Amino acid sequence: MTLSKNASYHPSSWTSIRFVQAKDEKDVERICHSTFYGGDGFPLPSLIGYLWSTWYVRYASEHSFVGTDSQNTAVGYALSTVDTLAYLQHFSQSMTPLIQGSLMELKRTHPQVHQQFAHEFRHVHHVYHLENMKQVCQDYPAHIHVDILPGFQGQGLGKALMNHLLCHLDSFGVKGSHLIVGDENKRAVKYYQSSGYTILLDSQDGIPGCFVMGRLRENV
Numbered sequence: 001m002t003l004s005k006n007a008s009y010h011p012s013s014w015t016s017i018r019f020v021q022a023k024d025e026k027d028v029e030r031i032c033h034s035t036f037y038g039g040d041g042f043p044l045p046s047l048i049g050y051l052w053s054t055w056y057v058r059y060a061s062e063h064s065f066v067g068t069d070s071q072n073t074a075v076g077y078a079l080s081t082v083d084t085l086a087y088l089q090h091f092s093q094s095m096t097p098l099i100q101g102s103l104m105e106l107k108r109t110h111p112q113v114h115q116q117f118a119h120e121f122r123h124v125h126h127v128y129h130l131e132n133m134k135q136v137c138q139d140y141p142a143h144i145h146v147d148i149l150p151g152f153q154g155q156g157l158g159k160a161l162m163n164h165l166l167c168h169l170d171s172f173g174v175k176g177s178h179l180i181v182g183d184e185n186k187r188a189v190k191y192y193q194s195s196g197y198t199i200l201l202d203s204q205d206g207i208p209g210c211f212v213m214g215r216l217r218e219n220v
């Protein structure tokens with residue numbers, strides 16, 4: 001690459017936003033793994049993907065976007081499904097066997113890590129059995145996940161992906177969307193608030209250690 005004298009070249013600049021594609025599955029998994037609360041030291045990245053990102057690439061690509069670098073590689077994503085209740089049902093059929101297989105592998109290769117996380121991973125959707133989460137799904141039927149690869153954070157990609165996704169959901173006619181975020185993740189909470197999300201349930205009303213946030217479609 002040749003640069004003019006005054007060009008400012010940032011090795012980790014994102015370049016564009018597009019719908020997620022099947023070929024992005026491993027890159028999306030890498031983003032999910034690197035922003036997972038255990039960090040990218042977690043020994044079985046595919047399990048992290050099966051839990052939080054792979055389903056959207058395989059089954060909700062029409063409502064999910066990635067930001068890419070100059071090589072067209074995904075470096076951030078805004079994943080969504082427009083119907084959380086349908087998602088929960090489909091997820092348990094399509095992903096649970098893969099998750100169970102990965103948990104068995106983890107138990108064999110990293111028993112201590114398995115002991116630490118197995119319960120939580122097995123019951124990843126238990127929060128949706130809470131009465132007030134059922135109400136959230138009625139009023140805010142879509143849900144979203146946004147994560148950016150660490151080297152690409154703080155450059156406007158999260159904002160751009162969110163604008164893209166919300167425009168898409170609004171024009172699709174979805175009446176509202178929700179998300180779950182750690183109540184100590186101040187940066188992410190601020191980011192969601194600046195995109196129009198408000199706190200619907202705090203740690204005491206809903207999921208310990210988390211906020212459930214929601215946003216209604218504009219002009220409804």
Ligand SMILES: CC(C)(COP(=O)(O)OP(=O)(O)OC[C@H]1O[C@@H](n2cnc3c(N)ncnc32)[C@H](O)[C@@H]1OP(=O)(O)O)[C@@H](O)C(=O)NCCC(=O)NCCS
Pocket residue numbers: 035146147148149152153154155156157158159160180181182185187188191194
């Ligand atoms: C939270 C996250 C999605 C934001 O995306 P991003 O590309 O880093 O953010 P942007 O550069 O688009 O900036 C978005 C907002 O965050 C603010 N921001 C950016 N970097 C920041 C930092 N280091 N500290 C505090 N605020 C910051 C920006 O000022 C901007 O605010 P504004 O809308 O008021 O201008 C991204 O940082 C991320 O993936 N973090 C780790 C994983 C995570 O927490 N995901 C959400 C879990 S539910």
